[in-house]
Amino acid sequence: MRPTNPGARRAVTGGLLALPAACALGLFCAAPLLYLVRYSFFVYVPGDPLATGFTLGNYVKFLSDRYYLGVLGQTLGIGLAVTLASLVLGFPVAYGLARMRSRWRAICLVLIISPLYVSAVVRAYGWLVILGDAGVVNNLLRWLHVIERPVRMMFTPLAVVIALTEVALPFMILILASVIQNIDPALEDAAANLGARPWWVFWKVVLPLSLPGVVAGSLLVFILATGSYVTPALTGGKSVKMLVTEVYQQMTAIYNWPFGAATAFILLAVTLLCVTGFAAAVEGSTRERLGDGR
Amino acid sequence: MKRLFVAVNILIYAFILSAVVFVMILSFSPSPIFRFPPEGVSLVWYRKMLGYGPFWDSMGLSLVIAAGASLVAMALGLPAALAVVRYRFPGRDLLVAVLMAPIVVPAIILGVGLLMLYTQFFVHTLHVAVNGTVPGLMIGHVMVCLPWVVRVLIAGLQGADPAVEEAAMNLGARPLAVLWHITLPLLQPALVAAGIFAFIASFGNVELSLMLSVPGTSTLPVVILTYLDNYNDPSVAALSTVLIAGTTAVIVIADRGFGLAKLI
């Protein structure tokens, strides 16, 4: 005996399935943020911490100051660079991993995952060892007499992008690999047998079918890169300005919590905008992928 | 063409491992800073690291919290991912966006907000002391793990062909049976990846753990950060090498025992 509206029944089931996660998020993520949203509208009076009031001044301060907008721009730029680099570098490895025989795959998996168990702090120091003034690259170049004085590579935006890409790559690779795995190799073989060049097979067969992985991986990496604190702080120093570092300073050194909160929410809004915009653009053209409730 | 592909792959692997490899080399160097060519091999930092209590105390806590938080995140995230991909309900798109919130928000903000929630709401209204406790810390970690789990499972579900599930249902199988016998096995690679990501996200988390710290015990990344701020020796490099060796051993054993590699 079926209810007259299977759509409604499925909606209820879907809602119930999502309920535990939604409740947990609501209580332990949304509620804490609400406290800080309130803070972002307080008036900041140095020396008088109990000042409240209501003002949009904190947001205005951020949006009208070229310095802070510049920091936001640099943050997004670095995030984009890291995402692109991870995609370009990650896809070949993910494809290789997905198509490997299991004996090799175990070894490669170990290689890819092992850096993840080393704390981000330690990996940042590793880059100091490699890119620092007294590091491997500089020592090698001086030993070969290519340069006289060390080349400054650490504490630049490039160092931050390199370090963040190294952190992000394993995630991108694993996500892509688990999706590519589900692509039937027979499709690629068929295309090749019909005379298609490898590049064409990739572009027209593999890439479209792995799009969910590309989207998921890109979103995660972009968010990771723009929201990262420890790695950019250690590899970029004070001269590479990231918005999260600014928020940290406001919250833990300057104690201008109203402004710190406002900055954080501006970052949150912009990132979510980028993320949903990107997801919508991609998934809009392939709407049936997200599932129509079949 | 194939050789080019392999060569490119090798270069990328080298890039991924470079920072870690040099940390490992540094752990054996007799002097605290890196010299090239290396000066020699010494185990002095290993001895020092083994004797430094806080490393080991905190590692135990980190492992327990990471395991617990990953499990809870999987339990919450799997139904949510299923709901988002296979069902349609009001607020679905909003939920998908909000699910990312814990890792989009700077951890300092989430940490401060959680502390305010714990002390102002939980203590004064519910009379439950949560701040400065392990459960309080773990809740924060579950929030950090959840977005990873959900995104990976969504991608996995989207990539899995629903035709098999449909066929089973058309043949009369009940939804729960379809889930157990068909969907979950199809999802195995994604489930393993989600579990790994969640564990790593929790085990390596620094910023949130700093704010939600428990008096008397710290998590390993916090201890490492504090050590690196104050002491200038490669003991941490030695510790990291041991960690890599340990997790490699675990993965190899898991592969031999359970055929882990076939899952991904």
Added chain:
Amino acid sequence: MSTPSQSSRVVSRRSFLRQSLLAGSALAASRPAAAQTRILSIMINAGQYQDTLTRLVIEPFQRKHNVRVLVTPGSSTEMLAKLRAEKASPSVDLVVIAETVAVTGRLEGIFEKMERAKIPNMADVEPKALNPDGFGFASLYATAGIGYNAEKVKPAPRAWKDMWNPAYKGMIGLQDIAGTTGVQFLITAARLHGGDEQNIDPGFKAIGELMRMGASINSGKPAEITNLFLTDTILMSPGVENSFYKVYAPKDKRFTFVLPQEGFFAIPYTVEIVKGRKSGDLVYDFMNMQLDPEVQQGFMESILMTPVNTRVKIPSSLAALVPEARAALQFDWGAIARNRAAWQERFNKEIAR
């Protein structure tokens, strides 16, 4: 029942297993089982200070009073952010924190005034170390001056104003003003050029000049400074602490410390007690032990901190490195706390680029 300790111990692999089980069982309890043992929760700066405090105070205190001391190490500024966020129900009883941050904490009602009568050793404490409004006190002073590489820096610097000597182009590392010594140097730079805490412009201009002469900015963390010196990235740094010379090797000329002629920076290690704490008067016993002459002497001898207990005399062998606290340059901590935000922003925009 032996108590877990945060200090280095020779055989701690057993504690690893025990801690894992303990952490597992702690999942069920809000606070570690403490039916008989009382608990004192403190927040202090990590590093050498924590190690010395553990050895000289925490471990004897635990034994003497049958108390378990839970230590949360961290940086002063992070500490205050935590205390502020959990103000409604703090998890900490006592903090040892930087003075600049302590000012803010007192204003916000995070810290509580002390009943000084409950601390017997208070009678011997240098009056300048006590907060005039009845709050906490400086338990010790760290001393900061100029650190430089004596092999490569010629002529040797003798005063703060020497920093602007063109001979030192490209050698200097300055500390971010988020740290105490960084802001003390900013004010010193202002004073040397006609300003002070109320008129900080000359300070920023002077530091801007140093940047144009090739100075770099670092975070001020001990390990980072050591690393910068070890790799010859910087050869001189104002605001470095006197224990700097012991960092690598006591006789190593690359780590030379000097007290500047105009005066040195005294960095108070301020002790405050938290309002709404759970441990009651236990904090007073702890603070009393911190002020014991033997303890103060121990700090002086191992990490060169200046004692505040007037019973402890500074021997002539250490006089060059451990000066009397009252000879230090004085700073208006209240003004610093009020202006911090504006100065930091200006520093980020103008200097740290």
